[in-house]
Amino acid sequence: MTEKCPCGSGESYELCCGKYHTGKSVPETAEQLMRSRYSAYVMKLADYIVDTTHPKKRQPMLRDELLSNFENVQWIRLEIVRTSLGKAHDKTGKVEFKAFYIAGGTDQVLHELSRFKKHSGRWFYFDGVFEPE
Ligand SMILES: [Zn+2]
Numbered sequence: 001m002t003e004k005c006p007c008g009s010g011e012s013y014e015l016c017c018g019k020y021h022t023g024k025s026v027p028e029t030a031e032q033l034m035r036s037r038y039s040a041y042v043m044k045l046a047d048y049i050v051d052t053t054h055p056k057k058r059q060p061m062l063r064d065e066l067l068s069n070f071e072n073v074q075w076i077r078l079e080i081v082r083t084s085l086g087k088a089h090d091k092t093g094k095v096e097f098k099a100f101y102i103a104g105g106t107d108q109v110l111h112e113l114s115r116f117k118k119h120s121g122r123w124f125y126f127d128g129v130f131e132p133e
Helices: 030-042 046-051 062-072
Strands: 073-085 092-103 106-119 122-130
Touching: 030 046, 030 073, 030 092, 030 106, 030 122, 046 062, 062 073
Parallel strands: none
Antiparallel strands: 073 092, 092 106, 106 122
């Protein structure tokens, strides 16, 4: 597979988010996890999104909600606005991003500040707040 990664890194999918989706590798930074979760939305990989959600935040309905949302949203591109902490040696991190998508026939943007936490040595998505446009 030589297709470009959906996260927009410019790398091939296989060398970028693909290695996290297949479990060959684990993201070292919160940004890598953020990118791989975005790519998982694009590729409709509900299990990956559930598995990388912090255990405390994993709602029983999450998987079903993801599966129904996949049908209504077409993801266009991801833009990382800024990151704080979230490096390999950190325990928490924040990533502000904009994710552009089409839903209900109109262009929309999700602008979120996401919080990530380490748990058992791995990064997990904790929660996010919406940023006003
Ligand atoms: Zn990627």
